[in-house]
Amino acid sequence: MIPMTIKAKDSRTLARVTEFTLRGVKIETPQFMPVGTRGAVKTLDSADLHELGFPIVLGNTYHLYLKPESDVLKEHGGLHKFTGFQGAMLTDSGGFQIFSLEGMRKLDAHGVTFRSVYDGSEHRFEPKGVVQIQRAIGADIMMCLDECPPGDAPRAYIEKSMQLTHRWAEQCVEEFLSDPGDQHLFGIFQGGVHLDLREQSLKFIQDLPFSGIAIGGLSVGESREDMGRVLTHVGPLLDPARPHYLMGVGTPHDFLTAIECGVDLFDCVMPTRVARHGRAFTENGQINLLNAKYRTQLAAIDDACDCRVCQNYSASYVHHLLRMKETTGQRLLTWHNLAFFKRFLDAARESIMTSQFPEFRDHWRQRL
Amino acid sequence: MIPMTIKAKDSRTLARVTEFTLRGVKIETPQFMPVGTRGAVKTLDSADLHELGFPIVLGNTYHLYLKPESDVLKEHGGLHKFTGFQGAMLTDSGGFQIFSLEGMRKLDAHGVTFRSVYDGSEHRFEPKGVVQIQRAIGADIMMCLDECPPGDAPRAYIEKSMQLTHRWAEQCVEEFLSDPGDQHLFGIFQGGVHLDLREQSLKFIQDLPFSGIAIGGLSVGESREDMGRVLTHVGPLLDPARPHYLMGVGTPHDFLTAIECGVDLFDCVMPTRVARHGRAFTENGQINLLNAKYRTQLAAIDDACDCRVCQNYSASYVHHLLRMKETTGQRLLTWHNLAFFKRFLDAARESIMTSQFPEFRDHWRQRL
Numbered sequence: 001m002i003p004m005t006i007k008a009k010d011s012r013t014l015a016r017v018t019e020f021t022l023r024g025v026k027i028e029t030p031q032f033m034p035v036g037t038r039g040a041v042k043t044l045d046s047a048d049l050h051e052l053g054f055p056i057v058l059g060n061t062y063h064l065y066l067k068p069e070s071d072v073l074k075e076h077g078g079l080h081k082f083t084g085f086q087g088a089m090l091t092d093s094g095g096f097q098i099f100s101l102e103g104m105r106k107l108d109a110h111g112v113t114f115r116s117v118y119d120g121s122e123h124r125f126e127p128k129g130v131v132q133i134q135r136a137i138g139a140d141i142m143m144c145l146d147e148c149p150p151g152d153a154p155r156a157y158i159e160k161s162m163q164l165t166h167r168w169a170e171q172c173v174e175e176f177l178s179d180p181g182d183q184h185l186f187g188i189f190q191g192g193v194h195l196d197l198r199e200q201s202l203k204f205i206q207d208l209p210f211s212g213i214a215i216g217g218l219s220v221g222e223s224r225e226d227m228g229r230v231l232t233h234v235g236p237l238l239d240p241a242r243p244h245y246l247m248g249v250g251t252p253h254d255f256l257t258a259i260e261c262g263v264d265l266f267d268c269v270m271p272t273r274v275a276r277h278g279r280a281f282t283e284n285g286q287i288n289l290l291n292a293k294y295r296t297q298l299a300a301i302d303d304a305c306d307c308r309v310c311q312n313y314s315a316s317y318v319h320h321l322l323r324m325k326e327t328t329g330q331r332l333l334t335w336h337n338l339a340f341f342k343r344f345l346d347a348a349r350e351s352i353m354t355s356q357f358p359e360f361r362d363h364w365r366q367r368l
Numbered sequence: 369m370i371p372m373t374i375k376a377k378d379s380r381t382l383a384r385v386t387e388f389t390l391r392g393v394k395i396e397t398p399q400f401m402p403v404g405t406r407g408a409v410k411t412l413d414s415a416d417l418h419e420l421g422f423p424i425v426l427g428n429t430y431h432l433y434l435k436p437e438s439d440v441l442k443e444h445g446g447l448h449k450f451t452g453f454q455g456a457m458l459t460d461s462g463g464f465q466i467f468s469l470e471g472m473r474k475l476d477a478h479g480v481t482f483r484s485v486y487d488g489s490e491h492r493f494e495p496k497g498v499v500q501i502q503r504a505i506g507a508d509i510m511m512c513l514d515e516c517p518p519g520d521a522p523r524a525y526i527e528k529s530m531q532l533t534h535r536w537a538e539q540c541v542e543e544f545l546s547d548p549g550d551q552h553l554f555g556i557f558q559g560g561v562h563l564d565l566r567e568q569s570l571k572f573i574q575d576l577p578f579s580g581i582a583i584g585g586l587s588v589g590e591s592r593e594d595m596g597r598v599l600t601h602v603g604p605l606l607d608p609a610r611p612h613y614l615m616g617v618g619t620p621h622d623f624l625t626a627i628e629c630g631v632d633l634f635d636c637v638m639p640t641r642v643a644r645h646g647r648a649f650t651e652n653g654q655i656n657l658l659n660a661k662y663r664t665q666l667a668a669i670d671d672a673c674d675c676r677v678c679q680n681y682s683a684s685y686v687h688h689l690l691r692m693k694e695t696t697g698q699r700l701l702t703w704h705n706l707a708f709f710k711r712f713l714d715a716a717r718e719s720i721m722t723s724q725f726p727e728f729r730d731h732w733r734q735r736l
Binding site: 067 | 407409410413414415443444451452663664676680682689695699
């Protein structure tokens with residue numbers, strides 16, 4: 001278990017502020033984890049993440065397992081030393097990539113066989129092996145291998161898949177307990193948009209000695225209403241003594257819904273991915289910097305933003321760089337978007353501390 | 369003229385340390401200027417250049433004239449404010465790009481007509497117009513429009529082209545003197561590898577009231593010996609009261625030859641361009657980081673390097689990022705290469721100050 005302090009609980013919703021320490025790094029929630037797919041958040045390095053102020057980032061086990069090969073991480077003494085990141089790290093299980101990337105994959109009761117996106121070579125992930133890989137990577141938080149079915153899968157498939165995820169969860173726990181070290185293992189519950197399955201899956205996962213509980217299988221194609229319905233249903237059932245992590249979500253709008261249902265941790269490629277395509281998050285919603293209207297805008301991307309991009313460069317300059325396909329433009333916009341996400345969740349936390357979360361939520365729901 | 373102090377003169381060669389101030393920024397020479405083609409040194413922003421310690425960077429008039437369009441720079445109040453760079457800026461004349469880039473161009477006695485690489489639209493550069501463009505860009509140092517013939521052009525062509533460059537130089541001076549402001553104009557002499565033409569061209573250019581003298585038409589395909597021969601010949605003839613700028617050069621090895629012939633300023637895309645292809649400058653020569661031998665190298669790219677990349681990351685990590693085509697890898701290597709160039713010229717300067725330049729030169733000639 002992660003020793004966790006609940007610093008504040010909203011009286012009108014399930015929103016909360018928690019604090020725990022991983023590797024000597026204090027993590028306050030609600031918190032967003034940038035995604036460093038291949039050992040770097042795209043366009044940034046670890047010094048940048050430190051300057052942006054993120055205490056924890058996410059690494060992709062699928063990619064890190066394939067490249068660099070395991071001897072490289074081992075010789076460095078793990079992903080922290082390899083990337084030079086001083087904060088904490090969470091690795092996903094790789095399952096999501098295997099099930100969502102193009103190419104051959106074959107699922108059976110014991111694991112999944114897949115081909116590498118890099119060279120087509122054949123590999124296999126099984127629950128215990130995935131814990132071993134994440135142990136070698138040196139993640140502070142490891143995730144169970146689960147199957148994450150698409151949002152439009154039939155109920156029968158989701159139910160069967162959920163049972164498989166439960167078997168695998170038990171195997172992951174067994175492997176984890178054989179050598180827990182300083183690491184932690186989070187369980188993932190599934191169940192699609194079916195509230196009874198969600199309830200059943202949450203109970204199963206929560207009965208296992210996981211350090212944290214992750215909500216899987218959302219943001220996989222279902223409607224925003226369905227996501228809200230699931231979160232509203234499971235929120236009150238989540239064990240308050242453990243961190244709650246909503247995987248792969250999302251936008252500031254999604255954060256509001258999730259926080260009010262008691263979610264603590266988020267990760268998403270959105271702020272970094274859309275930046276590379278010219279999209280910026282601002283206090284007035286998303287904008288497309290490639291749009292001709294920004295060609296001559298002397299003001300910053302977001303007037304209200306205190307990030308070093310908005311403090312030093314005009315929207316026009318970033319527009320120019322993006323149009324010229326200069327990676328500096330992608331980098332500046334990545335920086336801004338992550339700073340926006342950081343500030344948004346800092347403000348959400350502050351609103352919970354000062355008993356103003358519902359007002360904060362309503363204010364932003366209207367704005368975004 | 370730029371008020372310039374000669375801080376040291378080597379007694380055994382023509383090497384010298386000079387100092388002058390542009391826009392309140394102190395520039396000590398020998399000095400290297402990174403190339404910011406489209407308003408940014410590729411993969412970096414202005415804060416990075418400041419942290420790296422470069423007091424002056426180069427912008428490409430050809431690219432900046434085409435994109436962003438002139439109204440954008442004008443609304444910002446020039447390139448400095450557009451890019452946020454606090455140091456000084458030099459712009460080339462655009463001639464080199466026009467003559468070296470693929471695509472239609474037509475030279476006549478009064479200028480050159482060319483098509484944009486961006487949209488194929490037709491444009492024309494004439495000597496006076498190019499000074500006007502650079503004036504609008506707000507460059508601290510502007511360059512004359514010249515014709516830069518290829519290294520293998522016949523002597524008759526080089527001689528004729530040189531005469532054209534001289535006519536254009538006079539026209540540039542006339543336009544410049546109509547409104548000099550705080551800006552400066554450098555002249556460029558040509559003459560290929562023909563020492564008599566070089567002498568003739570240098571005299572012509574030097575007799576005009578330019579703030580600095582640039583050596584054009586080198587590093588355009590001639591042999592290293594030919595470049596050395598030209599520099600050795602013209603070095604003693606360069607007006608000692610003005611800065612000497614060797615355009616488009618080069619490698620640390622080239623710097624040694626040029627500095628001993630009295631060159632003060634350099635620019636080159638090499639350190640940044642080769643970085644994007646995995647090549648690093650080190651104290652032991654160039655290396656290719658993509659090479660399999662760096663896959664597991666825990667040591668930095670260059671053990672002797674104090675740059676923030678070598679202080680924080682293994683060669684193995686940079687190798688991994690480059691192999692994965694992560695722009696973070698290109699950025700880290702760009703940073704390292706520029707830091708290497710900066711340190712190399714800082715050390716050259718220091719060696720001149722302490723009367724050790726010939727020893728410095730011989731030491732590095734052996735190493736590189």
